[in-house]
Amino acid sequence: xxxxEPKDFNSKDDELVERLKSGEPNAVVELYNVYFNRIYSLxxxxxxxxxxxxxxxxxxxxxxALKSAGxxxxxxxxxxxxxxxxxxxxxxxYRRQKRKAKHETTSLENxxxxxxxxxxxxxxxxxxxxxxxxxYLPLHYRQVLLLKYVEEMPVSEICQVVGRSPxxxxxLLTRARRELRNKLVIQNEG
Amino acid sequence: MINFDSEKDIGRLLKxxxxxxxxxxxxxxxxxxxxxxxxxxxxxxxxxxxxxxPNLLVPILVAVISGLIGYGSWLSLNLVPTLLP
Numbered sequence: 217x218x219x220x221e222p223k224d225f226n227s228k229d230d231e232l233v234e235r236l237k238s239g240e241p242n243a244v245v246e247l248y249n250v251y252f253n254r255i256y257s258l259x260x261x262x263x264x265x266x267x268x269x270x271x272x273x274x275x276x277x278x279x280x281a282l283k284s285a286g287x288x289x290x291x292x293x294x295x296x297x298x299x300x301x302x303x304x305x306x307x308x309x310y311r312r313q314k315r316k317a318k319h320e321t322t323s324l325e326n327x328x329x330x331x332x333x334x335x336x337x338x339x340x341x342x343x344x345x346x347x348x349x350x351x352y353l354p355l356h357y358r359q360v361l362l363l364k365y366v367e368e369m370p371v372s373e374i375c376q377v378v379g380r381s382p383x384x385x386x387x388l389l390t391r392a393r394r395e396l397r398n399k400l401v402i403q404n405e406g
Numbered sequence: 407m408i409n410f411d412s413e414k415d416i417g418r419l420l421k422x423x424x425x426x427x428x429x430x431x432x433x434x435x436x437x438x439x440x441x442x443x444x445x446x447x448x449x450x451x452x453x454x455x456x457x458x459x460p461n462l463l464v465p466i467l468v469a470v471i472s473g474l475i476g477y478g479s480w481l482s483l484n485l486v487p488t489l490l491p
Contacts, residue, residue, distance in 0.1 A: 239445075239448060241442065241445040241446050244441050244442065244444075244445040245438065245441075245442060245445075248437070248438055248441055252429070252434060252437070252438075253426075253428070253429065256427065256429040256433075257426045257427040257428075257429075260427040260429075261424045261427065265427060267429075267430065267433065270427075270429075271429075271433050271436070271437060274429075274437060275437045275440055275441070278437070278441050279440075279441065279444055282441065282444060282445060282448065283448075343422065343423050346419060346423045347423055350420075350423065361420060362420070362424060364417075365416065365417040365420040365421060366420055366421055366424045393413070393416060396416065397411065397416070
């Protein structure tokens with residue numbers, strides 16, 4: 217995803233973080249230019265492409281990064297650090313919208329009228345059906361699935377983003393895949 | 407055919423569903439403007455003299471006054487009795 221952005225920024229990242237720590241305003245602009253699209257996309261998927269919510273969360277994420285740059289010790293990559301902030305902001309967003317969160321855990325009966333999944337995921341109808349299924353998964357399941365399969369992050373980095381041990385992340389991934397598989401099978405049989 | 411047991415297929419399916427979302431240009435501009443403003447405010451706050459930063463000045467004053475009171479008490483207990491006839 218976002219091919220224009222190189223994946224390995226390590227030396228540039230160190231320099232950027234040092235500039236952020238020293239309070240250089242241009243450093244914020246640079247951080248923003250490099251990571252905005254990726255963070256926006258990640259957040260947008262987690263809030264069902266609600267542009268307003270995504271904008272607020274991304275804004276809060278970069279502001280929090282700006283305020284806590286002094287505490288960043290460089291033990292993780294900058295984008296892993298930003299993802300971890302963004303993920304916490306998404307969780308905060310859902311906490312604030314508890315009613316919506318309740319809606320998320322509603323059973324699949326609510327969309328039993330959806331068409332069965334076809335052989336490929338090419339059609340828009342199929343994609344929408346899968347998106348709906350994904351939206352019924354708990355937020356922490358969706359987050360790890362996104363990081364693992366869409367962002368292609370290794371488990372060691374997912375651990376840093378979600379603040380869990382490797383064993384815990386592996387377990388979470390297994391449960392998330394099982395849950396998704398079960399829901400897909402139910403949908404396909406329906 | 408999608409194999410729901412295959413990790414590879416699940417990954418392929420998620421990638422197809424979660425295609426990169428491109429932010430609207432106006433969103434990019436608005437967020438950048440906000441952040442630049444906040445960054446310059448933060449650097450302005452950091453460069454203000456001490457007496458204009460109550461969150462730093464107050465603890466420093468409290469520490470200095472406490473130190474003076476403590477020193478005064480120590481003096482009255484240890485030094486003053488030796489000066490008395």
